[in-house]
Each structure stands twice: as structure tokens, then as C-alpha cells.
Amino acid sequence: MPAVSFQNVSKSYRTARGELQALKGVSFDIEPGEFFGLLGPNGAGKTTLISILAGLARASSGAVRVHGHDVRQDYAAARRHLGVVPQELVFDPFFSVRETLRIQSGYFGIRHNDAWIDELLDGLGLADKAGANMRQLSGGMKRRVLVAQALVHKPPVIVLDEPTAGVDVELRQTLWQFVSQLNRQGSTVLLTTHYLEEAEALCGRIAMLKQGQVVALATTSDLLRGASSNVLRFKTDDALPPDLAAQARVTGRVVQLPAQNALDVERILARVREAGATAEDIEIRKADLEDVFLEVMTGAAASTAAVASPLPTEELKA
Numbered sequence: 001m002p003a004v005s006f007q008n009v010s011k012s013y014r015t016a017r018g019e020l021q022a023l024k025g026v027s028f029d030i031e032p033g034e035f036f037g038l039l040g041p042n043g044a045g046k047t048t049l050i051s052i053l054a055g056l057a058r059a060s061s062g063a064v065r066v067h068g069h070d071v072r073q074d075y076a077a078a079r080r081h082l083g084v085v086p087q088e089l090v091f092d093p094f095f096s097v098r099e100t101l102r103i104q105s106g107y108f109g110i111r112h113n114d115a116w117i118d119e120l121l122d123g124l125g126l127a128d129k130a131g132a133n134m135r136q137l138s139g140g141m142k143r144r145v146l147v148a149q150a151l152v153h154k155p156p157v158i159v160l161d162e163p164t165a166g167v168d169v170e171l172r173q174t175l176w177q178f179v180s181q182l183n184r185q186g187s188t189v190l191l192t193t194h195y196l197e198e199a200e201a202l203c204g205r206i207a208m209l210k211q212g213q214v215v216a217l218a219t220t221s222d223l224l225r226g227a228s229s230n231v232l233r234f235k236t237d238d239a240l241p242p243d244l245a246a247q248a249r250v251t252g253r254v255v256q257l258p259a260q261n262a263l264d265v266e267r268i269l270a271r272v273r274e275a276g277a278t279a280e281d282i283e284i285r286k287a288d289l290e291d292v293f294l295e296v297m298t299g300a301a302a303s304t305a306a307v308a309s310p311l312p313t314e315e316l317k318a
């Protein structure tokens with residue numbers, strides 16, 4: 001039985017400008033023990049999908065199950081199997097860290113949870129803050145408590161919605177060490193993030209959402225293999241010819257272009273020279289998840305076999 005199952009999930013919102021379809025028939029399963037990444041640009045529908053999974057929003061149609069429990073018909077059982085770390089920090093400022101975690105345990109009917117609470121505090125680098133009031137904690141510390149709070153009932157499925165947005169390197173490392181350890185011990189992890197480096201390092205399988213639809217669903221290594229295998233990187237102050245500009249990832253002076261082989265590299269550099277531009281600091285590197293993501297989002301990867309797409313190519317290009 002899958003740990004999480006999304007079956008043909010659609011969601012529309014009524015807005016002042018009419019109906020907005022945030023999710024359009026999303027289907028995929030996450031198996032127990034997977035570290036699964038859900039990626040997509042702003043507005044793709046990631047938070048909507050997670051809100052439906054957590055029972056905070058209702059799907060317009062389709063079904064979502066957690067360890068076989070329907071999130072609507074069998075809400076309490078589904079919720080018990082889930083530990084959701086939300087994006088936003090909301091706490092009662094008057095309780096201490098330990099009290100906050102005891103209260104949360106109480107919501108799940110768990111008493112005498114201090115041994116596990118201590119393990120959580122230790123694992124998340126919060127041991128010396130157990131007695132501190134929530135209002136005395138820094139933003140990063142509060143975020144750690146949010147993670148601990150989601151895990152008080154030892155849920156088999158951990159859902160992290162952009163847990164590292166705006167947090168420092170130390171917290172990221174603590175968080176990933178702890179979550180990876182829980183994953184190695186059998187927990188299923190569903191992660192949404194805009195940090196593609198983190199997703200590449202952590203996730204075994206990835207789904208990419210675009211405008212409410214799954215446009216790629218494959219193991220991380222298959223996604224990387226399916227991408228243009230190399231990237232040509234150089235710096236320039238000059239304008240690129242329009243055909244190259246359309247494919248390029250440009251950050252300030254740095255231009256990055258997919259290049260399969262040496263012939264591609266020569267062809268691109270010749271085109272740059274012909275356009276009267278000068279390329280400096282030329283490098284060739286292996287494609288990473290960010291390159292794959294950009295290829296998928298611009299439709300270029302729709303034809304690559306390794307990107308197991310549930311949609312026909314025509315739909316992807318539309």
C-alpha cells in the first residue's frame with residue numbers, strides 16, 4: 001500500500017476574475033520509505049496539494065489517501081499518519097518549548113511523551129531551549145520547534161513545505177541530518193522546496209508540477225540522465241543572438257547553455273563570435289537538477305525518454 005496516494009486530484013478556487021484551476025488531475029503515489037520531492041515554480045499548486053493532503057483544503061474532485069486512509073472520509077486516521085511542517089510560524093508565545101510539545105502530544109491523545117520529546121529536542125539542536133518561552137526564540141529556533149511539533153506523534157509520513165526558506169546554513173544542516181536519519185529508519189518524506197540543490201541531494205524521486213499538472217515524475221538519477229548532459233558556461237557583456245538567448249539561463253554576466261558534446265560547444269561559441277560578442281571564463285560542467293527543472297518547465301524535456309511523463313507531448317507543449 002502506498003504511503004501517500006493522489007488520484008486524479010483537481011482543485012479550483014473561485015476568484016474575482018472567475019474560476020482558477022490550481023490543480024488539474026494530479027495523480028501519483030509515494031511508497032513507504034521514499035524521500036520524495038515535489039517541485040514547481042511559484043503558483044504551480046504545491047501548497048494546494050499539500051493542504052489537501054493535510055486536510056486543510058478540500059479537493060474539488062479526486063481522492064487522497066495516507067496509508068490507505070482517505071483524508072476526507074477517514075480524516076483522524078489519515079492525520080495520525082502525517083506530520084506536517086507548515087511554511088508559516090504560528091505559536092502561542094506564552095508556552096515554553098517543552099509545554100508546546102506536550103500540548104501538541106495531547107492533541108493526539110499521547111501522554112508521558114517526554115522521552116520522545118527529549119529525542120526530538122536533541123536531534124534538532126533544541127535541548128538547551130526546552131524551558132525557554134516561545135517568544136524568546138529566534139525565527140530559526142521557532143522553525144526547529146515547528147518541526148518537532150509536527151513529529152511528536154511519530155508519524156510515518158513527514159511532510160515538509162519549504163522548510164528551509166530563509167533559514168541559515170546551520171539549521172539546514174541540522175534539519176537535513178535529522179530528517180535523513182528518520183528516513184533511514186523508515187519514515188516517508190515528502191518535501192517541497194525551491195532549493196533544487198537540496199532536492200537533488202536528498203530526494204530519491206521527484207515530481208514536477210507546472211500550472212497544476214505533473215509534467216515530470218521520475219527518479220532523481222533518471223531525471224539527471226535525461227537532461228542535456230553538459231552545460232556550457234561563460235561570461236559576456238554583449239547581447240547574444242536571439243536563438244541562443246531563448247535557450248540560455250542568464251544570471252547577470254553569466255550565461256549557461258545546454259551543450260550535448262564538443263560540436264555543440266564549438267557551434268555555440270562560433271554563433272557568439274559571429275554576433276560580435278565576446279565570451280570569457282568559458283567552462284563546461286555536468287547538468288544539475290536546476291538545468292533539468294528549467295528544461296522541463298520550458299517544455300524542452302518533454303521529448304526525452306528518461307522523463308517519465310504522464311501526459312502526452314502535445315499537452316506539455318501547449
Ligand SMILES: Nc1ncnc2c1ncn2[C@@H]1O[C@H](COP(=O)(O)OP(=O)(O)OP(=O)(O)O)[C@@H](O)[C@H]1O
Pocket residue numbers: 013014015020021022040041042043044045046047048049
Ligand atoms: N485560497 C486561494 N484562493 C484563490 N486562489 C488561490 C488560493 N490559494 C492558492 N491560489 C492560487 O492557486 C494557484 C496555486 O497556488 P499554490 O500556493 O498552491 O502554488 P505553489 O506551487 O505552492 O506556489 P509557491 O511556490 O509560490 O508557494 C496559484 O495561482 C494561487 O494564486
